[in-house]
Amino acid sequence: MQTTVSTAPLPYIDTEHFFFYDTRNVITAGALAESLLGLEAIVKKSVLVINRLCETNIKDSEVLINAIEFGSYKENIVFRFLFGKGKAAEKKLDDLRVKLGLHNMDLKKLVGWIIAGSILYAAYKFAPSTPTPATIHIENSFNNMGQELGMTKEQVIDLFETAIRNPEDLKKQVSRMAHPGGVEHTGTMTFDHSESLSIPADVVNMIPPGYKKEDAEEPFKDFEHVQIVIRAIDLDRPANGWAGIITEISDRRLPVVLADGLEPGTVPAGKNIDADVTVLYKVGKNGNKEPKKIMLRKVHSK
Structure with missing residues (x-):
């Protein structure tokens, strides 16, 4: 057969x-x-x-x-x-x-x-x-x-x-x-x-044994001058306890981390701010990408 x-x-x-x-x-x-x-x-x-x-x-x-x-x-x-x-x-x-x-x-x-x-x-x-x-x-x-x-x-x-x-x-x-x-x-x-x-x-032999995807290989995209609203702030934990919304990317509140060198006290909460961000995505079983985390890289003053 x-x-x-x-x-x-x-x-x-x-x-x-x-x-x-x-x-x-x-x-x-x-x-x-x-x-x-x-x-x-x-x-x-x-x-x-x-x-x-x-x-x-x-x-x-x-x-x-x-x-x-x-x-x-x-x-x-x-x-x-x-x-x-x-x-x-x-x-x-x-x-x-x-x-x-x-x-x-x-x-x-x-x-x-x-x-x-x-x-x-x-x-x-x-x-x-x-x-x-x-x-x-x-x-x-x-x-x-x-x-x-x-x-x-x-x-x-x-x-x-x-x-x-x-x-x-x-x-x-x-x-x-x-x-x-x-x-x-x-x-x-x-x-x-x-x-x-x-x-x-x-x-x-080019294929490594026990391969697991590294976080660094997850897809990401840089955005310049987007409007973000910070909904949660923890001044003592700039790597945790933060959340924000960027409506042009997602209506959901997403975790926010601060890039190295960005002082937590310079980030206002509860209002639209002009910022440069990097959005990290997760890939679903069908290959669709969904935003899962925001890195706040720079806040632009008005």
Whole structure:
């Protein structure tokens, strides 16, 4: 079985794949489970890329296990892509099959490229600024993927950037898959026995084990000359106990911290003040950004 299509009771497409990770580490049940959970999360992220590329509407995905061979990770797995319910979902499934036919690429091949591409994209986000053999491999892979899809390397990277709006979670899940339990593994990952879908050990080694997003990597934006009302002040604690509202950013009261060098006694409370601020955002599960904290950098006198 390579690709199976079902339209009842819930429209879905199954694609069967082979995944091989020649890690030298001992494979425990816990490590295997952790790696599979990371892979499942990567597949769900990859659905966003497929939906954007093919203008379809896959609602969800599942990873089904056909067979596992121990020694290294050798897994025969099925990715199931669910299209929801009703005639509209069946039409989306048919539309996807037509689009793939026009591009001369079946879904199994496309899925292999997108899953491998998602892992490479996470490694790309970890990459150093100076070129290395690993970064050159990533660029060559994006070039090859672009040739398969009729796109340039830059368009392929833009596809992942626009579809996966929360790359930090993707990086976490790829780290989880490559280094289960936060223990460093090494080796080459290969999908579907294909050299073009191979991720060499030096690329895998760019992915840090136990990756967790640092606060400094959270998105932020500087604003100049905005109107802010300070609603709470604690002169003894300039790093805590403050709150304010900037209506052009959020109607909610947000925590306020003072930048180094800004004296608490110079900040008036209860009225609009002209200020320079930095707003720190949190990223939700769907990639949406919401303001979570304000740093007050400068108060402008009238």
